[in-house]
Amino acid sequence: MFDVSEVTVIAVDVFGTTVDWRSGVIDGVAAIAGHHETEFDCPALVDAWRERYLPAVGQINRGERAWANLDAVHREALDECLEVFGVAGKFGAEARERMVRAWYALPPWPDAAAGLAELRRDFVVVALSNGGFAQLTHVVKGAGLGFDAILSAENVGAYKPDRRAYVNAAKLLDAEPRTILMVAAHTWDIHGARDAGFRTTFVERPGEKGPDRPADAAETTDCDLSAVSFADLAGQLRGARKGVDAGH
Incomplete structure (x- = not known):
């Protein structure tokens, strides 16, 4: 486990990770x-x-x-x-x-709204997506997702997993890359964020690509953490923070 006490922002992918x-x-x-x-x-x-x-x-x-x-x-x-x-x-x-x-107009995964709300109790939680700003605004509103901000590829003119997309997000958030935890269900997004200095969590979305094609999996992804839902991630982070506090 990395030093969770350093994390101040959680950046969450949208398509496939948060919505179906x-x-x-x-x-x-x-x-x-x-x-x-x-x-x-x-x-x-x-x-x-x-x-x-x-x-x-x-x-x-x-x-x-x-x-x-x-x-x-x-x-x-x-x-x-x-x-x-x-x-x-x-x-x-x-x-x-x-x-x-x-x-x-895309449905959220069943855990998404409640899980994001739980994460927001302890962190700033933003959407970091390749979607256009108008598109993301409608997706987030329609799915009832409680992000603190929306960061679109349009903000920088580069798409994830290009390093510029993550570096620009850190700049806009006035945060060091190591203090941002990227959450995604795609190996390419996790690796792009890691290469930009972010901490990373792979969240399992086994049904993302449908019944006949395998989704990306945590065991094939080089990440700091893995979780089966946003609520699971929130629990892991809260437990780790308590452990750090106890150690001090």
């Missing part, structure tokens, strides 16, 4: 497809859509293409997926924009 992006987007896209009386494998399309995300933001981080916020990245990937699934001609610009907006 997959079921939310599937429901949203399926509703639009039903309205257009069009059938296709909606879960498969949403999975293919998500798979294009990290390669696209990687190109932006490497300077291979101009900055674009996540809505623009999602729209480009959606256009590709509709072509691949043979239904591009069924959906015009308005329907496609509504599909992109499906990423604005």
Whole structure:
């Protein structure tokens, strides 16, 4: 256990860690497809859509293409997926924009709201996400999530796991990187935060990628802590702080 007494801020990833992006987007896209009386494998399309995300933001981080916020990245990937699934001609610009907006209304994981509230008893708790600021505002409000602040990739023009995203977060929070604990369900996010000097916690979200694909796992992630929920993390941190206090 690292020195928990140094931690003042908990930075939490949003998509997949705090909210269930997959079921939310599937429901949203399926509703639009039903309205257009069009059938296709909606879960498969949403999975293919998500798979294009990290390669696209990687190109932006490497300077291979101009900055674009996540809505623009999602729209480009959606256009590709509709072509691949043979239904591009069924959906015009308005329907496609509504599909992109499906990423604005996502259900929280069952432990999220109460767990964040428990963490906020002892720490400043912020969302640190690749989502756009407007997108995150709607997601957080709709899911009833109690963050103290929202930090978007738009704040710096770089996407996690680029080091700039984490360094900028520390600057905005006026906090040393070692005093920030990054919480995420993705190995790439944990490793990006660690490389920027943050402390890290991997939180298990076994259903994040659906029933047929394995989610990232703590045992394959180099992190300081692992937890099965936000409440579990809060309990671990509280216990560790008590241990430190007792030792003093």
